[in-house]
Amino acid sequence: MTDSQKQSAIVRDWKPSAEFRYFIYDPNGDGFTYYRSAADRDADSTNIIAQYCDDGWDEDVENIVAGEISHTCEKTNVRARPPEDEIDGEGYDQDGDYWAEEWDYKCGYELLPLAAQGGDV
Structure with missing residues (x-):
């Protein structure tokens, strides 16, 4: 499976739940995005972080956070x-x-x- 296929297989939600408890907060993107697993969240993080690099790194990249909702x-x-x-x-x-x-x-x-x-x- 290619990286592109893996990315399209990741299921995201916009509201936390017991099923979607892992998150990334992207202040310049979609805000909070929730995932079924830490592995899906971590796989998606590469693309999210990459969006902050143009001719150089946007300092807001340091405001991206990830975690698990309790x-x-x-x-x-x-x-x-x-x-x-x-x-x-x-x-x-x-x-x-x-x-x-x-x-x-x-x-x-x-x-x-x-x-x-x-x-x-």
Whole structure:
């Protein structure tokens, strides 16, 4: 298999998940790109780094980083918007919580571990 064929066989995603937990961050390219394995990520890194060399090296090449995601920021404690007849004219529900007109739900956010896959934690 040629290098070009190997590159086209690499599957990338734009959102981290348990399946796509390995990443490269390319500040002048696609930003974060996620991979199924460290080997795929490392294979793709050669092409990403090479894009920073023209007549000389662009200093931004030093801002490329790679790693493995362990946690992502996820919605928690999601509460659906109450029916309109339970929200008063000022936007408050029966519990005294404010609901702006454009809000369909309320929630918090927390860093949570990626779902385990194949025994990974």
